[in-house]
Amino acid sequence: PFLANDISVTLFKMHMFLASMAIVAMLSAAEVEQRKQIEDQKMIEEQLIKNEERLRQAQQIVGLGYFERDLISESLFWSDEMFEIFGVTGERPKLSNKLFLEFVHPDDREKVIHAIQKTLKKIKAQETEFRIIRPDGVVRHVFTVRKSLREESGRPTKIMGTMVDVTDEKLAKDALKESEEQFRNTFEGSHVGMTITGTDGQFLRTNQAFRDFVGYNQAELSNITFKDITHPDDLQISLEDRSSLLKKEVKSQDVEKRYITKDGKEVWGRLNRSLVTNADGSPKYVVGQIQNITQQKASEEQLRQSQKMEAVGQLTGGIAHDFNNMLSAISGNIELAQSNSNSPDNSKRLQSALKTVRRAAALTHRLLAYSRQQTLEPVPVNAEELVVDLLGLLHSSLGETIEIKTKFEADLADI
DSSP states (O other): OHHHHHHHHHHHHHHHHHHHHHHHHHHHHHHHHHHHHHHHHHHHHHHHHHHHHHHHHHHHHHTOEEEEEETTTOOEEEOHHHHHHTTOOSSOOOOOHHHHHHHBOGGGHHHHHHHHHHHHHOSSOEEEEEEEEOTTSOEEEEEEEEEEEEOTTSOEEEEEEEEEEOHHHHHHHHHHHHHHHHHHHHHHHOSSEEEEEETTOBEEEEOHHHHHHHTOOHHHHTTSBGGGGBOHHHHHHHHHHHHHHHTTSSSEEEEEEEEEOTTSOEEEEEEEEEEEEOTTSOEEEEEEEEEEOHHHHHHHHHHHHHHHHHHHHHHHHHHHHHHHHHHHHHHHHHHHHHHHOOOHHHHHHHHHHHHHHHHHHHHHHHHHHHTTSSOOOOOOOOHHHHHHHHHHHHHHHHOTTOOOOOOOOTTOOOO
């Protein structure tokens, strides 16, 4: 009995030991799990701190301010970047929505208040651009995006958002707009024709002076190329010149060419064109300035004709002088021979020769008058005698294949 009792006690003790070990194991597992959870939470908190620091650094780099307005407590939070945007240095004032509105430019306050009210009514984020006035009086342009947070009931509890200073971008945009406006006014108001054509020769834009020059409106020009209004005789050289420009073999060109207007007329233009390239250097479009020189060309042609006639006149005058000198010698010899001739037949022939010489002298006189080396002296002329005198010269000049017939009025008066 004693042995059985000892065995029972021993078994009981072993059971209690095992039970104690199980409890210890369970407590150790719970402690391990608790420690693991603590470590995980610590890692999450550390990661959150790192992320917040990265976000803060990113906001600092881009100058992005963050703000948060609690609608329940009416408290307002600004990030450091917000104070920099508003130019607040030194001791920072107590923030409130009223203080914020005092920074807003008076002309933009109504717009900002309306935007805030719109944010309170809508869940969707709202964007607003407005001006602020810093404490030093400097006006800056800012852009903000704000959104409201709401309870399950739909009541807004917070307004949170971001803000960035866009003054430089605004000024650059305004300067670009002003530059474009100046270009538009210069382009459209120029008295010289101006065109912008694509690399394929299509008219992208033209001004009124050019449209008046060629007789087409903008819609019509948008559907054609420069080739369609270039004179056929000038097309090949125009294509070669433009190809040279597009290949950047030359920076600009100054040429004269003929255009065909809408009604088929031929007009002259002096074209100065230059190439505009993309950022990578590839051709973008060609800008052309065309001056109407049609009248100038006509004047130049008249001048050439005048110079040509002047040259002919000078040549004619020189020949007439020489011819007149020869006629004078011939006439003197005929008169001398006539005074020494006793033969009636010879005298008759000499008289005829002298008459011919005098007609030739009269012709040289007219040639000299034509060349402006002698002045014309108007005298009455018998038209019939003048024509008859010219018949011999005409017959010898025209040849035997041409027959000349004359018919005169019986009472033809002198002119």
